[in-house]
Amino acid sequence: MHFQGKANKVGDHIDTDAIIPARCLVTTDPFELGQNCMAGLETDWIKRVSPGDLMVAGKNFGCGSSREHAPIAILGAGIPAVIAHSFARIFYRNGFNMGLVLLELGEKVEQISDGDRLEVKALEGEIFNHSTGATIHSLPVPEFMAEILARGGLINYVREKVG
Amino acid sequence: MGKNLAEKILQRYCSEEIKKPGQIVPCRVSLVLANDITAPLAIDSFRKMGATKVFDTAKIALVCDHFTPNKDIASAEQVKKVRLFAREMGIVHYFEGGNSGVEHALLPELGLVGPGDVVIGADSHTCTYGGLGAFATGMGSTDIAAAMALGETWFKVPETIRVNIHGDLGRYTTAKDLILNLIGRIKVDGALYKAIEFSGPILERLDTEARMTMANMAIEAGGKAGLFPSDQITVEYCREHGRKEADLLKSDDDAAYALNLDMDVSGMAPQVACPHLPDNVHSVEDLEEIRVDQVVLGSCTNGRISDLREAAQIIRNNKVDQNVRFIVIPATPGIYSQALEEGLLEIFMRAGAVIGPPTCGPCLGGHMGILAAGEKCLATTNRNFKGRMGSLESEVYLGSPYVAAATAVAGRIIHPERL
Numbered sequence: 001m002h003f004q005g006k007a008n009k010v011g012d013h014i015d016t017d018a019i020i021p022a023r024c025l026v027t028t029d030p031f032e033l034g035q036n037c038m039a040g041l042e043t044d045w046i047k048r049v050s051p052g053d054l055m056v057a058g059k060n061f062g063c064g065s066s067r068e069h070a071p072i073a074i075l076g077a078g079i080p081a082v083i084a085h086s087f088a089r090i091f092y093r094n095g096f097n098m099g100l101v102l103l104e105l106g107e108k109v110e111q112i113s114d115g116d117r118l119e120v121k122a123l124e125g126e127i128f129n130h131s132t133g134a135t136i137h138s139l140p141v142p143e144f145m146a147e148i149l150a151r152g153g154l155i156n157y158v159r160e161k162v163g
Numbered sequence: 164m165g166k167n168l169a170e171k172i173l174q175r176y177c178s179e180e181i182k183k184p185g186q187i188v189p190c191r192v193s194l195v196l197a198n199d200i201t202a203p204l205a206i207d208s209f210r211k212m213g214a215t216k217v218f219d220t221a222k223i224a225l226v227c228d229h230f231t232p233n234k235d236i237a238s239a240e241q242v243k244k245v246r247l248f249a250r251e252m253g254i255v256h257y258f259e260g261g262n263s264g265v266e267h268a269l270l271p272e273l274g275l276v277g278p279g280d281v282v283i284g285a286d287s288h289t290c291t292y293g294g295l296g297a298f299a300t301g302m303g304s305t306d307i308a309a310a311m312a313l314g315e316t317w318f319k320v321p322e323t324i325r326v327n328i329h330g331d332l333g334r335y336t337t338a339k340d341l342i343l344n345l346i347g348r349i350k351v352d353g354a355l356y357k358a359i360e361f362s363g364p365i366l367e368r369l370d371t372e373a374r375m376t377m378a379n380m381a382i383e384a385g386g387k388a389g390l391f392p393s394d395q396i397t398v399e400y401c402r403e404h405g406r407k408e409a410d411l412l413k414s415d416d417d418a419a420y421a422l423n424l425d426m427d428v429s430g431m432a433p434q435v436a437c438p439h440l441p442d443n444v445h446s447v448e449d450l451e452e453i454r455v456d457q458v459v460l461g462s463c464t465n466g467r468i469s470d471l472r473e474a475a476q477i478i479r480n481n482k483v484d485q486n487v488r489f490i491v492i493p494a495t496p497g498i499y500s501q502a503l504e505e506g507l508l509e510i511f512m513r514a515g516a517v518i519g520p521p522t523c524g525p526c527l528g529g530h531m532g533i534l535a536a537g538e539k540c541l542a543t544t545n546r547n548f549k550g551r552m553g554s555l556e557s558e559v560y561l562g563s564p565y566v567a568a569a570t571a572v573a574g575r576i577i578h579p580e581r582l
Contacts (some may be wrong), residue, residue: 015548026237044393060352066287066301094303158212158309
């Protein structure tokens with residue numbers, strides 16, 4: 001899992017109503033949800049993003065509701081990974097389950113500015129910032145979560161158990 | 164080393180020995196829950212997993228409560244999908260229409276959750292059942308789908324923050340004020356990944372509904388669960404709600420905690436969380452010039468009969484301010500009919516309130532009380548994120564039923580004793 005893209009920075013405590021407002025939850029379609037990604041933060045936020053871009057956030061990203069529509073909307077917007085100071089618990093679990101890469105950096109997230117060109121090696125937890133030349137290491141992904149991610153999400157993981 | 168409440172309850176459903184926080188363990192579940200927003204995704208995931216039947220038709224609850232009565236064609240289609248799935252699978256606890264209400268008020272009322280249970284729900288306020296001594300937590304739809312198929316899930320054993328609450332409660336200071344005050348202290352990520360265990364002499368003063376109000380908002384501090392020990396008050400509640408068995412559960416004396424917090428609540432005024440985070444908490448006296456356009460009394464936090472009774476005490480013999488829409492939403496049909504019987508609904512109507520059917524509705528900006536740009540609302544709900552109840556330029560203040568009712572009468576935020 002290797003991504004390259006532009007960093008789109010957002011702040012602390014970005015809640016799931018900001019990621020995808022409740023009024024948009026009348027569908028489960030990833031494309032439709034993706035069109036409204038971050039609509040609760042800023043109208044037309046999605047227009048500043050190109051597919052393949054990365055989201056970079058502050059503390060407690062994804063706090064609030066359990067809606068899985070939130071990671072689906074981010075993926076639907078063409079964003080394959082979120083890098084943050086920290087994540088809210090339910091969102092963290094949902095992200096991995098949906099196959100969205102989540103990397104936790106703590107204070108080191110300050111080493112990334114809006115618009116920086118990033119290269120991410122997800123499973124190694126390594127981020128190379130082309131704009132500054134710095135390499136940043138994320139906190140290690142728990143082994144169990146890495147296994148789910150490696151199988152492409154929880155659905156595949158359970159399918160093997162059910163089968 | 165003894166076990167705290169979270170570890171003790173999880174151990175009842177886990178075959179591995181629970182040794183310490185951080186340990187990842189498989190765990191059976193006593194109830195799995197989803198609603199009209201989260202169940203459709205769970206059903207998709209369930210099918211993709213190749214599952215063809217649920218693990219136990221009596222241990223799954225599907226509650227249509229968020230956009231119901233269906234607000235538009237798209238939400239009607241979602242409910243239809245849930246209904247057809249419930250029929251196909253033979254789900255016993257399916258709720259829609261006249262038997263449905265706000266899930267976290269409904270399931271305890273029906274005796275479907277109780278002390279020592281492990282409950283997971285595709286709704287972040289599933290933690291409400293901690294008020295009854297259940298380990299209950301929110302997850303996403305796909306985790307819920309896996310549990311519907313397998314009857315088990317996995318947990319990281321959480322660290323626990325123990326809060327010792329003591330002191331004398333003021334006339335208008337309630338469970339809502341205690342939890343808002345706590346969130347104001349520890350902030351919206353203060354309990355991230357952790358359980359909060361409530362303890363101390365104040366527990367004797369809190370009935371089960373009050374405890375559920377507090378456990379409900381544990382998630383607003385990032386908490387995985389909010390836990391109360393189960394005692395005679397819990398046993399009595401369970402008995403009244405048709406649940407025969409109710410174990411007494413408390414943490415061991417030598418249990419370990421990540422943090423011990425002490426809260427003296429003597430002299431605490433009613434608390435209000437200001438926009439746009441639940442931790443932006445102030446004493447009501449500091450906010451008394453703020454005029455509001457709408458007041459909402461309801462939700463899984465404060466839509467129960469005790470909440471309606473408190474608000475009615477204030478509203479009785481008063482009129483709702485002419486510039487305020489006061490929306491009252493009894494959380495379940497049971498609460499609605501109880502309020503009708505007690506004459507509470509008449510009190511609200513005579514004062515000029517609007518009474519809605521049981522629904523989550525305005526709390527999440529779904530329907531039945533959406534805010535325009537520039538409007539302000541004081542609500543007894545649980546979240547005041549930007550745009551939560553409507554326009555991105557609207558504002559939500561969170562408070563207790565007493566403060567809500569007083570604010571509806573005064574047209575501005577006010578301490579109930581100054582009305």
